[in-house]
Every structure is written in C-alpha cells, then in structure tokens.
Amino acid sequence: MVRVAIVEPRSSGCQLIDRARELGHRVVVLTADEGERRIQRRHLDGAAQTVVLDTNDDEAVRARLRTLHAQDPFAAVVPGFEHYVPVAAAAAAELGLPGISARSATALRHKHVMRARVAEHGIDQPRHVLVSDEGQLAASVRAVGLPCVVKPVDQSGSLNVVKAGTEAQALAAFRRIHGYGSGYLGRTGLPLVLVEEYVAGPEYSVEGYVSSGEAVVLAVTEKHLGPEPWFVETGHLVPAPLADGPRAGVEEYARATVRALGLELGPFHAELRLGDRGPLLMEVAARLPGDRIPDLLRLATGADLYELTLRCHLGLPGPRPVLRAGHAGVRYFQRPELDRYARMVVDEAVAADPAVREIGALIAPGEPVPPPGSSAGRLGYVIATGPAPEAVTAALDAAELGIAFEPLNPSEEPTVGRHVLILNRWNNKFAEYHRYLDHTVDRVAYLTTAAGQQPLDAGLAEHIRVVRDLSDRAEVSAAALELQARYGQFTHVLGLSEFDLELGAELRELLGVPGKGVEDVRLVRDKVVMKAAVAEAGLRVPVNRPVRSAAEVRAFAAEHGYPFVLKPRAGADSQDVYVLRTPEATDQALAQVELTAFQCEEFIEGNLYQVDGVVSGGVLRTIRSWRCLGSCLDFATGTPFGSVANDDAEFEARVVEFTEGVLKALRLTDEVFHLEVFRAAGTDEIVFLEIGARAGGGQVRFVWEEVYGVDLIAASVQVQLGIERAYPRADIGGEVAGYLMMPEPPVRPAVVHRVASLTGAIPELYTEALPPAGAVLDGNGGAVHTAGAFRFRAASSARVQEAIETAVKLYEMDWSPLEPSGV
Known part of the structure; x- marks a missing residue:
C-alpha cells in the first residue's frame, strides 16, 4: 500500500481516486473543492486525506506537496485533469518521483507549443497560425483558408472551439475567447488563439499509455460530434470500426506524435481526423480521456487504463494487457431548445434492452441548461455494449430516440417517482446505488454505517443517516421513523446484503411499506424453515433438525451417524459451520459454539x-x-x-x-x-x-x-x-x-x-x-x-x-x- 497524490481530479480523474483505493493505495486529493472544482462526496470519501487549497496557485500546490511528502512520502503525484499536468510534473520532479518533464508538460498542455514540436519532427498536421492580436486575424485566416477553426491554446472540453466560415465569424470567435475571463475551473487562460485549417473527415481518438519509453496503443475510439460550428463530443465507440490499414495508420501516427512531444510516461489521449492527406492531429493530452472512455475501454477490451496510469506514475512496469474483442459506446444527449427540463422519460424498450448498461442524467431536472458550445450543455447519457459495433450503435440510436426530456413549464416543479430507503453496509463499488437508480427521478435516502457511507453520493441522496451498527434494531428503527416523518412516506425499502434481509422486512412492517415481510424473509433466512418448505414441494433436502443443546447434537449423531454438519440456522459465509466426523470433533465444536439457533444436517x-x-x-x-x-x-x-x-x-x-x-x-x-x-x-x-x-x-x-x-x-x-x-x-x-x-x-x-x-x-x-x-x-x-x-x-x-x-x-x-x- 503506497501513498499517491492526485491534483484536482475532474471527470475520469474522480474515477482514478476510486480505482486507486480499490487497488489498496492511500490517496491524497488536493482540490479547491468549490465551484467548478467541487468533487462529489462519494469520490472524496474514498480518499485517505483531502487537502483543500487553491489548486490554481501552482507554487501553493508544490509547497503543500513538499510538506506532505516530508511527513509521509508519496510514491506518485498524478494530475487529476488536463489543466494540472504541468504542476503535477513539476512537483513529481521536485520530490524525485516518476513523472514527465517540464518540457513535455508544456508541449502537451499548450496547443501552440504542441504544434511547433510536431512540426519540428516533420509530421503532417493542419495548417495553423498563432494569433495574439485582433489585427493579425485577417491575415491568419487568409493564410489558413476558409473554413477554418478558431480555438484557445489552453482550454479543454471543446470549450470555445468554433468552425468559422467567414472572416467575420473568425473575428467573433476570437473575441469570444479573449472575453471569456478567468476561464474554465477559474484558471486564467493565455491571451493566445490558434487559427487552424478545417479538416473534413471522421474524428477519432487514440487511447494508450507510455511505459519504459514505449507508446502502447490500447484502442482507437470513433468520436461523434454535435452540430457545427461547435465541436462538442456527443458520443464515443470503442474500438472504432476501422479497416486494418487505416487503423494501423492512425495508431502509428499517434505513436509518432507522442514520441515527438517527448511524453515519458503515463496515459495519452490523442485526437485526430482522417482527411484526404491521412491522419491529421487535432491535439494530444497527457491524461486519462474523459467522457467515460476508460470505462468503455474496460467494458470492450478489459484494459484498465486507471490501473495502468497508476502503475506508470509509480514506476511499475508490467505486461501489456491482453485485449478481448468486445465493443462499447456512450451517447450524450443535447437539447439546445431547452433552458430547463422537468423530467427525463425513458422508453420501456430502452430500459429493457440488454445491450444498455447505464442511463444517467448530467443536469438535474429544474437546473439551468448551459448554452451549446461545450460539453457542459449535455443533459444525460447512455452506455451500451455489444458483440459488434453495429449492435452498439443500434442500441445507442434506439436510446437517442427513446429517451425524452420533457420541458419545464414555468409553474411546474420537477417531479419525482419512488421514495426509496436503502440499507447499506457495503463500502465498495456495489454501494454505488446511483449507478442502478436514477436519484434525479427517485428520492433516495440511506441508513448506513460510517464505513458504508464512503461510496454513497451525498450530492444526489435525499439524506444519509449514519448509525453505529445496522444490527442495533432500536437505533435503526428510530432513525427510519425519523426519516419518514421528515421526508414523507417511503414506497420501497431495499436491503441487498444477506445480513439486511430481515432488517428490511422489519422496517417495511414498521413503516407500512409494501413488500416482503418478516415471515416471507424467514423462508430464505432460517435454513430449517427453508428446507421444510422445499421438502414439502417434493424436492430432496438433507435430513436436518434444529438443536439447542449438546445433548440434541449428540442424539442426532447417534441416530444418523458420522459425518454430519452443525451450522447456524441463519448464518452466511460459512461462519460457524462444522463438518463433524468423529465424537471427539463434536466435543471440540460444542466447546466453541453457543447453541442458540443451530441445526444438525445430513452430510451429502x-x-x-x-x-x-x-x-x-x-x-x-x-x-x-x-x-x-x-x-x-x-x-x-x-x-x-x-x-x-x-x-x-x-x-x-x-x-x-x-x-x-x-x-x-x-x-x-x-x-x-x-x-x-x-x-x-x-x-x-x-x-x-x-x-x-x-x-x-x-x-x-x-x-x-x-x-x-x-x-x-x-x-x-x-x-x-x-x-x-x-x-x-x-x-x-x-x-x-x-x-x-x-x-x-x-x-x-x-x-x-x-x-x-x-x-x-x-x-x-x-x-x-x-x-x-x-x-x-x-x-x-x-x-x-x-x-x-x-x-x-x-x-x-x-x-x-x-x-x-x-x-x-x-x-x-x-x-x-x-x-x-x-x-
């Protein structure tokens, strides 16, 4: 178990926290935790330590990392988002940890430097001109040709990247970039703009990593874009349905570009278009791809880019992952005609489609919908998998048609569906109930323990009530009654752990909630009652008998012989289960257990x-x-x-x-x-x-x-x-x-x-x-x-x-x- 610092995680960087925790690492998150840099509690709760500071102050970040490292050394410093690649690289170098050089970080962060480095190596790319003053714009547009693309040199998420068909449109785009103020995440951007050749053709990204000096490609992703003049990404398909020849060309182009930029280690996400001249670079980032691409990669091929990223930054070389031949995709929903919506409605056929793996909202009902022009204006998404790209695309197309966002009338409040109380004792990914239940449609409250609180999303939950022990019926019952009095009648009580089935039944009866009661659950928890019901249906069960004393256990042995089984009537995980083969073993077992609710059973x-x-x-x-x-x-x-x-x-x-x-x-x-x-x-x-x-x-x-x-x-x-x-x-x-x-x-x-x-x-x-x-x-x-x-x-x-x-x-x-x- 090692200590890993992640600087201002966003998008896939938040999942990196979760994966690092799953791998046993102690994660320290450095974040401003406010505004656009606020992180959902379910991610921060998985960190061993959260340090709140102004992450846009590079010197403050480096100083804090030096202090933390002196107290308890880090094994790696990892950028959590594209904007924090340079400061993470500088900090890693200061602490003597694996990382990329300052030269590489600059080229991979600032697109005008990236273009210059790629040109130095003779790699074909779109024509481009760097513009710092409005007076230079007309000549730059003429040099590049129309239509052209106008983009900031240091933003992300397609923010303010615009196709211009005239000089007037290019000028408007330039002024928009210069008037953007402090920029995304509160970082002041450079007063520079790139005017680039517009490349007609399909867009792809190449996902990979650099380890031991070698650029390894894991997949080529097909990208889907919203309507121009914007370049907002509305979907991804992994791997891209490319023929072997073009795919090999795209992969080699990406590897050559990564080598030209000097990336020493870690993940890369290279975006390019396949035009008449072959692959042409849009940009490269030294970070995890966003838009759930690492999850698509894992679903489709089995490759875990989160783990590979951590291994690279920890300096741990490993074998290349063995890739399987699956396919996965994501589709994002844009509704530019809406400024708010009342509810997301999912067609039953879409919900029942086995190819659909996940559906979610990115903007809550009633919240303002940002204008088009960046990924912030996407309302929701759907993820699908399948044996072939055509199957995935068909599922995503069906979801696009079958998921509607109803407009919000001025007098209408967003509506909700079920009111669910969840009993949770898990502290792993199985407790990420927001993946299974849309908390923007249903109201969801939780009763959980301190450990079980960590994976829950406090930002989506109606309420999270922490109790000392879910086995304390008095405390749990009082808390459930208090939640219902405060938030209204529950419609469902869920307890998915074996150990919470009886508790869930008791709370349904206490709160007047429909569903399985105590007697129903007894059939699947009390093994004596369970076997009696199964035997009554004419099915073979082991001979068994409830026992409450040592004498009854020995009587069962005398009647049925050895070996036999002694086990709890309502146990789990083979706890306190004994296979007894001799009288001596029986005596030893009886000395260790208290026969309050046990059974003896025939050994099969x-x-x-x-x-x-x-x-x-x-x-x-x-x-x-x-x-x-x-x-x-x-x-x-x-x-x-x-x-x-x-x-x-x-x-x-x-x-x-x-x-x-x-x-x-x-x-x-x-x-x-x-x-x-x-x-x-x-x-x-x-x-x-x-x-x-x-x-x-x-x-x-x-x-x-x-x-x-x-x-x-x-x-x-x-x-x-x-x-x-x-x-x-x-x-x-x-x-x-x-x-x-x-x-x-x-x-x-x-x-x-x-x-x-x-x-x-x-x-x-x-x-x-x-x-x-x-x-x-x-x-x-x-x-x-x-x-x-x-x-x-x-x-x-x-x-x-x-x-x-x-x-x-x-x-x-x-x-x-x-x-x-x-x-």
Whole structure:
C-alpha cells in the first residue's frame, strides 16, 4: 500500500481516486473543492486525506506537496485533469518521483507549443497560425483558408472551439475567447488563439499509455460530434470500426506524435481526423480521456487504463494487457431548445434492452441548461455494449430516440417517482446505488454505517443517516421513523446484503411499506424453515433438525451417524459451520459454539454447485449453474476455492427444473438469487442445500457482469422496484466463465510482501485482483479481501478448470506474520 497524490481530479480523474483505493493505495486529493472544482462526496470519501487549497496557485500546490511528502512520502503525484499536468510534473520532479518533464508538460498542455514540436519532427498536421492580436486575424485566416477553426491554446472540453466560415465569424470567435475571463475551473487562460485549417473527415481518438519509453496503443475510439460550428463530443465507440490499414495508420501516427512531444510516461489521449492527406492531429493530452472512455475501454477490451496510469506514475512496469474483442459506446444527449427540463422519460424498450448498461442524467431536472458550445450543455447519457459495433450503435440510436426530456413549464416543479430507503453496509463499488437508480427521478435516502457511507453520493441522496451498527434494531428503527416523518412516506425499502434481509422486512412492517415481510424473509433466512418448505414441494433436502443443546447434537449423531454438519440456522459465509466426523470433533465444536439457533444436517457426498440467476414476475429471466472446486467451508479454513460454469446441457436442464421448484416453494417471484445444491455421488440426484435471496458473493458478481453481461446488483434493485428489464441469457453453448480465490496465510495477521502476477502466463485468465505489497491480511477478509482472485473465460468448462488448476500451481505469495505494535 503506497501513498499517491492526485491534483484536482475532474471527470475520469474522480474515477482514478476510486480505482486507486480499490487497488489498496492511500490517496491524497488536493482540490479547491468549490465551484467548478467541487468533487462529489462519494469520490472524496474514498480518499485517505483531502487537502483543500487553491489548486490554481501552482507554487501553493508544490509547497503543500513538499510538506506532505516530508511527513509521509508519496510514491506518485498524478494530475487529476488536463489543466494540472504541468504542476503535477513539476512537483513529481521536485520530490524525485516518476513523472514527465517540464518540457513535455508544456508541449502537451499548450496547443501552440504542441504544434511547433510536431512540426519540428516533420509530421503532417493542419495548417495553423498563432494569433495574439485582433489585427493579425485577417491575415491568419487568409493564410489558413476558409473554413477554418478558431480555438484557445489552453482550454479543454471543446470549450470555445468554433468552425468559422467567414472572416467575420473568425473575428467573433476570437473575441469570444479573449472575453471569456478567468476561464474554465477559474484558471486564467493565455491571451493566445490558434487559427487552424478545417479538416473534413471522421474524428477519432487514440487511447494508450507510455511505459519504459514505449507508446502502447490500447484502442482507437470513433468520436461523434454535435452540430457545427461547435465541436462538442456527443458520443464515443470503442474500438472504432476501422479497416486494418487505416487503423494501423492512425495508431502509428499517434505513436509518432507522442514520441515527438517527448511524453515519458503515463496515459495519452490523442485526437485526430482522417482527411484526404491521412491522419491529421487535432491535439494530444497527457491524461486519462474523459467522457467515460476508460470505462468503455474496460467494458470492450478489459484494459484498465486507471490501473495502468497508476502503475506508470509509480514506476511499475508490467505486461501489456491482453485485449478481448468486445465493443462499447456512450451517447450524450443535447437539447439546445431547452433552458430547463422537468423530467427525463425513458422508453420501456430502452430500459429493457440488454445491450444498455447505464442511463444517467448530467443536469438535474429544474437546473439551468448551459448554452451549446461545450460539453457542459449535455443533459444525460447512455452506455451500451455489444458483440459488434453495429449492435452498439443500434442500441445507442434506439436510446437517442427513446429517451425524452420533457420541458419545464414555468409553474411546474420537477417531479419525482419512488421514495426509496436503502440499507447499506457495503463500502465498495456495489454501494454505488446511483449507478442502478436514477436519484434525479427517485428520492433516495440511506441508513448506513460510517464505513458504508464512503461510496454513497451525498450530492444526489435525499439524506444519509449514519448509525453505529445496522444490527442495533432500536437505533435503526428510530432513525427510519425519523426519516419518514421528515421526508414523507417511503414506497420501497431495499436491503441487498444477506445480513439486511430481515432488517428490511422489519422496517417495511414498521413503516407500512409494501413488500416482503418478516415471515416471507424467514423462508430464505432460517435454513430449517427453508428446507421444510422445499421438502414439502417434493424436492430432496438433507435430513436436518434444529438443536439447542449438546445433548440434541449428540442424539442426532447417534441416530444418523458420522459425518454430519452443525451450522447456524441463519448464518452466511460459512461462519460457524462444522463438518463433524468423529465424537471427539463434536466435543471440540460444542466447546466453541453457543447453541442458540443451530441445526444438525445430513452430510451429502458429492459435487457442490452454485446456481445464480434472476427471477421477475415469477419467471426465470437468466440462470447458470457453477461447479465448485472445493467448498466455501474449505476456503474459510485455508484451501483455494474455485468455481466453473457448467456446460453439461442435460444436467443444466435438470438444474433449471429443480430451481423453478425451489423458487415456487419459497415464494421467490422477484429476486436475484444464489442457490447451492449437491449433485449426489452414486445417485446423481440434485439435493437442495440452501438459497440466498441476494446476489452471490466472492467473484460471482464480477464474472456474471464481465462474461455474461448481467450486473446482479443492478438487477437486484430493478426487480425489487418493479423495473421491467430483459437480461442477457447465460445459456449453455456460449463462453464459459470461472474464478479462483486464494485463501489468506495460515498465520494471521500477515503482511504481504509480494504476489506474483499470472497475467500473460495463462491464456484463459482475463483479469486478476492481487493484494498490494504492504497489505495486511487479518483473517476477516472472507471472500472479499483474499490473497488473490483470478477470473477466467474459455470455450469449455474443461479448459477453465485446467486453467484454474494451473493458476493454483503457479501461485506465489511472499508474506510474514505481522509483528505486534510496540515490539
């Protein structure tokens, strides 16, 4: 775990905070945190420290970084946005950290210097003239030719970049730039303007990074622009549908330009047009691309540009990412005829389209809509994925037609839909509920813990109430009643964690909210009641009995023999679960547990399968079974755990039929579920073990989203709120996914010194999550904080299983016991 400074993060820089935290780094954010530089709380809450200062005062930023570095050294200083590339570079140089040179930073920040450097290397680019005085403008326009482009030399986001068809229009554009005042983010711009040749042709950007002196291209992005004379970007498609020849030409042009500008390390975002003379440079930035392009890149190819950026600035060379052949796009909505809008209306077909991954508003209902001319005037967006660019474009086009922004009448206030109370105990990306639920349409309040508060967006939430412990029913009930008294009747109560299902039911009954009550939830939480209902439906369950004393446990053993299982009636994550094989082991277990609500259960010999899926309106929408390599109990006691999607069609059909019977028996009609069954040795019958009315844990949620295109957390929200949606099928015959989790060391707490990366060593491995050097594994990580997690994809279960077995053999971790403090 290292300390990383990020200077004034904007756009993708905010996601960089989140990703750095996920990777285990301690993030220090330097920000003015006001006006255009205000950062959403959900991002800042993920930082280890936030330092508020005037980030437009370069010397103040460098001085503060020197002081902070002396107190606790940084490993990297990273610019959070294009305007802060030079100060971050200067600070990194002062502190002796990896970074780009001042010369490169100047060329990559100021477009007139960039043009001069590119010209020095003989690279073709648009004709251009630098203008500092209005009197020079007419001659400059004649030298470049009409139409031309007039742009500031040091702004971003297409701000004040205009196509001019006449000298008069060029003069108006020049005056607009000079009259802009302090400029974007409060930074005073240089009094210089570029007049450039207008290049007719499609526009692209090239996304990549420089590591060890080599410029690596990850993708070419096709850009969509709004109506001229502006150049506002309204969409992106990754990767661009270019033939091999033009693509290779674009990539090499970008690499040559990056080399000419002397970029030493870190990400680059090169924008160009493909004209009659071939690729021609618009500009290059030494930063993460904006407009969600890093997210599109990850969805389409698997490349994590956030992590690559951090690795570059930390001076950590690594293998090139293995890119997969997917496609993703984003479309932004402009409505120049509106100055405000009342509500965003999404057509049901768009909401149900499985290709659509995310829909959101950028300007809240009732808020002023800025005039056209920059990206600030975009009202909302949609993200879609697909197997081919045509499929993505079709989904985005349909969304463009199916999403409307209703005008705001002078007397009309923006309306809202549902009023939702969310119980949250997660402190990771799964708690980013704004990704699943439009907080500008629905009112959303939260009951959470101090740790769970971090990912929540305080700027969008109606209210965030922090309680000491969600298990404290009295405190939580009082807080819920107070919120309802203050903000009005709730229409829904959501609790997505296994541990909050009963609490959610109790609050629905307390607040008079429709939905599952205590008795409904008991069917999926109390394993004795659960198994009784399933058995009554004629499905095979293990012989089981509730026990409250040691005598009852021993009586079960005497009646049914060894081995047998002793487990809590309402537990999770294999906590306090014992497989007892001898009387001596039984005595040891009884000495460790308090038998307040336990059960004894027949031990089933056979393979354990996990079955995940979505049921809506009582109909299975998507389902897939997974054969476990090991068990959750074995993992908790120190054995690697793997899981492989089943590709036995005959057995899958039996699983589907069995699952439908279980769902009906337990009255599960609108849920994401995680079912566990045994495929019994000898008889091959399916035996029910247990079910959770929630998304599976561990790596289940990741592989479902990354390989099968189903976000199980989003689906949990959607089905519980009655939002109709079509979900991609995970049927037999397609790609097979799998995962592996490595257990924590046998001696805990332990400090991690090194975990060997397996990226590139196993073709089927598509991503890994490794604890960083310095991480402490304390035995409480469960399936979340492991000693390494690996995710695989291949054409068959056999190949995935072989890859998992290879990963177990190749896995290496250096660690040592954590010495007690003060010793």
